[in-house]
Amino acid sequence: MDISIHSSFLPHTDPEASLAFYRDTLGFEVRQDVGYAGMRWITVGPAGQPGTPSVVLFPPGADPGVTDDERRTIGEMMAKGTYASILLSTPDLDATFEKLQAGDVEIVQEPTDQPYGVRDCALRDPAGNMVRIQERR
Numbered sequence: 001m002d003i004s005i006h007s008s009f010l011p012h013t014d015p016e017a018s019l020a021f022y023r024d025t026l027g028f029e030v031r032q033d034v035g036y037a038g039m040r041w042i043t044v045g046p047a048g049q050p051g052t053p054s055v056v057l058f059p060p061g062a063d064p065g066v067t068d069d070e071r072r073t074i075g076e077m078m079a080k081g082t083y084a085s086i087l088l089s090t091p092d093l094d095a096t097f098e099k100l101q102a103g104d105v106e107i108v109q110e111p112t113d114q115p116y117g118v119r120d121c122a123l124r125d126p127a128g129n130m131v132r133i134q135e136r137r
Contacts, residue, residue, distance in 0.1 A: 008053065008086065009058050010058070011058060011074070018042065019042055021125050028046055028055075097110065097111050
């Protein structure tokens with residue numbers, strides 16, 4: 001079988017804030033920006049890496065199968081940062097962290113050597129999603 005990851009999904013609560021974070025703070029390029037019925041799906045990915053899978057930033061209540069109670073639960077989990085996450089990588093974690101720290105970013109964990117063999121840091125995007133960045137070795 002030849003299967004690859006095409007894209008992953010992260011919910012957003014404010015498309016403009018998410019766009020600013022992923023485009024302006026992380027330096028991702030916008031690959032697609034689609035609106036429908038007052039909602040917005042923004043597809044982003046690492047600039048200059050068209051073969052790298054995309055991240056689709058989507059309105060979490062868009063699925064018609066989600067109940068109002070489930071939407072409330074999703075909103076609560078997003079606010080706590082426990083609903084969705086993404087793991088990114090960089091060749092120089094300290095330099096990346098320094099740039100992130102200079103911006104308006106909610107830092108969760110400074111660069112740390114983890115006992116399971118990676119060095120990483122953590123922050124939250126405007127919707128509360130956990131963004132972990134590992135150093136590539």
